[in-house]
Amino acid sequence: MPGTWGSLAALPCAWAIRLYAGPRGLAVAALAAFALGIWAAGVTARASGRHDPGFIVIDEVAAMFLVLAAAPPVWQAYGAAFLLFRLFDIVKPPPARCVERRLAGGLGVMLDDTVAALYALAFLLVGEGAIGVRP
Numbered sequence: 001m002p003g004t005w006g007s008l009a010a011l012p013c014a015w016a017i018r019l020y021a022g023p024r025g026l027a028v029a030a031l032a033a034f035a036l037g038i039w040a041a042g043v044t045a046r047a048s049g050r051h052d053p054g055f056i057v058i059d060e061v062a063a064m065f066l067v068l069a070a071a072p073p074v075w076q077a078y079g080a081a082f083l084l085f086r087l088f089d090i091v092k093p094p095p096a097r098c099v100e101r102r103l104a105g106g107l108g109v110m111l112d113d114t115v116a117a118l119y120a121l122a123f124l125l126v127g128e129g130a131i132g133v134r135p
Contacts, residue, residue, distance in 0.1 A: 006057025007086055010064035011078055023069045030065035034110055037062050042106025052100065052109050059110045060089070063117035070121055080127065084120035089113055 018026045037058035044056055067085050071077040092100060092112065096119075100112035 002054045002057055003060050003089060004086060006060035007064050007082060007089075009057075010061040011068075011082060013061070014065050014068040015073065015078070017065070018068070018073055026065055026069040030062050030069060033058060033062035033065055034114065037110045038106035040106065041109035045105065045109060051104065052112075056109055059113040060085075062110065063089070063113040063120075066114065066117045067120045067124060071124060077124070081120060081124055084123050085117055088116035088119040092116065093119060 014026055014029075017029050021028070040058055041052075041056050045051060045053060064082070064085060067081045068078060071081045088096070093116075096112045096115035099108060099115055102108070103111060
């Protein structure tokens with residue numbers, strides 16, 4: 001459940017970043033959160049003695065920023081991005097599950113959610129193309 005809350009918390013933050021810095025600014029924020037997350041998640045995972053503690057949510061935030069950078073700034077697109085990301089983050093299609101199991105430390109924590117974000121991003125872009133919506 002913490003991943004869902006972290007993903008939800010990312011929505012208004014992403015909206016504000018996009019409002020003031022545009023989609024590129026949001027993509028830069030995703031990259032910054034990813035880089036910071038590698039360090040922070042690694043330190044936290046080591047301190048907790050757990051591989052990928054559920055209370056770490058910077059991975060969900062970075063991933064949501066990535067997906068939302070390509071979404072039009074309308075609530076329907078943000079809702080679809082949220083649902084798609086959560087679906088792929090929970091299901092963990094290949095190679096997300098493999099990344100989660102094989103990569104230790106902060107990179108592993110961050111990268112499995114990035115893979116889920118890429119799936120969500122692909123589905124979101126296909127859906128936008130099908131209905132003629134563009135960011």
